[in-house]
Amino acid sequence: MSLATLPDLISTAQTTEEEFLRHIFVRDQMAEWSKQPLIMERAEGVYYWDVNGKKYLDALSGIYVVGIGHRHPRVLEAIRKQFETLHFSPPMHGTNPLAIQLANLLSEVAPEYPGGEGWTVKFQCGGSEVTEAAIKLARQYHRLTGNHGKYKIISRYQSWHGSTMGSLGASGLKSRKTVNEPLAPGFIHVFPPTCYRCPFGKQHPDCGITCATLISDVIDMEDPATVAAVIVEPIGHTGGIIDPPEEYLPILREFCDKHNVLLMFDEIITGFGRTGQMFAAQTFGVTPDVICCGKGLGGGYVPLSAMLCRRTIADQFWGPIAKNPGFVEGHTNEGNPISCAAGLAVLQEILEHDLCANARTQGARLRAGLEKLAKKYGIIGDIRGKGLFMGIEFTRNPATKERFTNDFGLQVGRRALHNGLLTRFDPHWIAIGPPLVSTPQQIDDILGLLDRSIGEVLKP
Numbered sequence: 001m002s003l004a005t006l007p008d009l010i011s012t013a014q015t016t017e018e019e020f021l022r023h024i025f026v027r028d029q030m031a032e033w034s035k036q037p038l039i040m041e042r043a044e045g046v047y048y049w050d051v052n053g054k055k056y057l058d059a060l061s062g063i064y065v066v067g068i069g070h071r072h073p074r075v076l077e078a079i080r081k082q083f084e085t086l087h088f089s090p091p092m093h094g095t096n097p098l099a100i101q102l103a104n105l106l107s108e109v110a111p112e113y114p115g116g117e118g119w120t121v122k123f124q125c126g127g128s129e130v131t132e133a134a135i136k137l138a139r140q141y142h143r144l145t146g147n148h149g150k151y152k153i154i155s156r157y158q159s160w161h162g163s164t165m166g167s168l169g170a171s172g173l174k175s176r177k178t179v180n181e182p183l184a185p186g187f188i189h190v191f192p193p194t195c196y197r198c199p200f201g202k203q204h205p206d207c208g209i210t211c212a213t214l215i216s217d218v219i220d221m222e223d224p225a226t227v228a229a230v231i232v233e234p235i236g237h238t239g240g241i242i243d244p245p246e247e248y249l250p251i252l253r254e255f256c257d258k259h260n261v262l263l264m265f266d267e268i269i270t271g272f273g274r275t276g277q278m279f280a281a282q283t284f285g286v287t288p289d290v291i292c293c294g295k296g297l298g299g300g301y302v303p304l305s306a307m308l309c310r311r312t313i314a315d316q317f318w319g320p321i322a323k324n325p326g327f328v329e330g331h332t333n334e335g336n337p338i339s340c341a342a343g344l345a346v347l348q349e350i351l352e353h354d355l356c357a358n359a360r361t362q363g364a365r366l367r368a369g370l371e372k373l374a375k376k377y378g379i380i381g382d383i384r385g386k387g388l389f390m391g392i393e394f395t396r397n398p399a400t401k402e403r404f405t406n407d408f409g410l411q412v413g414r415r416a417l418h419n420g421l422l423t424r425f426d427p428h429w430i431a432i433g434p435p436l437v438s439t440p441q442q443i444d445d446i447l448g449l450l451d452r453s454i455g456e457v458l459k460p
C-alpha cells in the first residue's frame, strides 16, 4: 500500500496548498517558510527526500538527533516487537522493565566516578523537560540536605536549554527570550567562553580563563548560600559552536565543589557520540553532577530524553516517607516502553559499532576539509567543534575579524539547502552535525556541496 502524498492529502481535504499549510505552526518564520515550504516525505540512511522528490544529504542528523541514520532496521524491529507486549505503563504507580534496563545501561556508559558510584536516571520526552527536571532536582536536593536557601541557577548568555519557562529562564538567547518575558526568577547569566570574540577583550592562553574564574566571583557575589547549580552545554550550539578552552570545564568543576553547587551539563546535543565519546564529559575529562541528554538517545525514532544524576545525589531522595517526598517531578509519558525499547536499540547500535570512534575519524576528515575551504575562500575566520559537531564562522576579513553585513551565513545555508545539503545556519555561522554513521564519501559530499554553495554566494 503506498502512502498518501501531499497532493493526495490536499485534494482529499478539498482545499488549496496554501490553506492546507495554514493550520500548522512551524519553527521557522512562517511567512518565509510558506514561500517555499520544506516538507520532508521520507528518509533513509543519511538522506531525506521532500514531497517534491528532491533529495537532501542530512548533514545535521535532522537536528543532531538521527545519529545512527534514518530507518535503521534494528530500531524499527525493536519498536515493532515492543508494540506486541506493552506500549504504555502507568507512570503514577511505577515503571516498566525496558525503562529500568535503559537506566542501567545509561549508568554504565556515563562517565565514571571514583568508586563506581553510578548514575540514577529520570526519563522524559524532550530536552526542555530534562533541563527543567535538572533545575528542580538541584533545588530539591539542597532542601533535602538542609540548604533550603540554595535555589539560584547560573547559566550562560547565548545558551539554549529549552523552551519551557524554566529551561527558557536558564537559556541565554535574547531572540527567543524577550518575546516571552517576564521569565521565571532565580536565573543568573554569565558570559560564555567565546574565545574567537572574547567578551573580556583577552586572548587565550594568556587570558587567565577569565570567563571561568569569574563564575566563582559571581557565586560569591550572589552568596553561595543561595546558589544551587551551574548549567552549561559543554560545547554551546546556539552561539555558533562555542567550544571551550580545555581549562574551562575543570575550573567550573573546582568552583562548584568549593561552593557546594551542582555542576550540570546539558548534553542534549553533545551526548551519544557526537563529540567522539559517548558524552562530552568524557571528551573533556570532567564529570558533572548531572547530565541532561535527549536527541541522539531516541535517534529521532521516538521522543526520549534522560536526566542522569550521580548516585550520591539521587540517594538523598530515598529517605523515609514522613520526611522525604522523593523526587517531585514527572510527566505522563516518562519512561514510555516503546521509547525505551528504541533507546536501548539505538544505544546498543552505537556501542556495538563503536560509532564514537567513527565520529572522531569522520570529524577529523570534516575539519580538514573545512580548513581547505577556509584557505580557498579566505572568508572563514574560525572553525570550532569536536567530532561530528563542527561550526564555521564567516568573516569578511579573517585578519580583522570584520563581520559580513549581509547575513552571509544565511545566504550560504539557504544556497546549500537549494543544492540539497541540510545544515544549521545563522547570519554569521554554519554548523554541521552529520549522522555518526557517515562514511568518508558522505563527508566529502558534504564538503563538496558546501564548497559549491559558498562559491555560488560569493559569485558577483
Ligand SMILES: Cc1ncc(COP(=O)(O)O)c(C=O)c1O
Binding pocket: 125, 126, 127, 128, 129, 131, 160, 161, 162, 163, 233, 237, 266, 267, 268, 269, 294
Ligand atoms: C543544548 C540543548 N538543550 C536543550 C534543548 C531543548 O530540547 P527540546 O527541543 O527537545 O525540548 C535543545 C534543543 O535544541 C538543545 O539544543
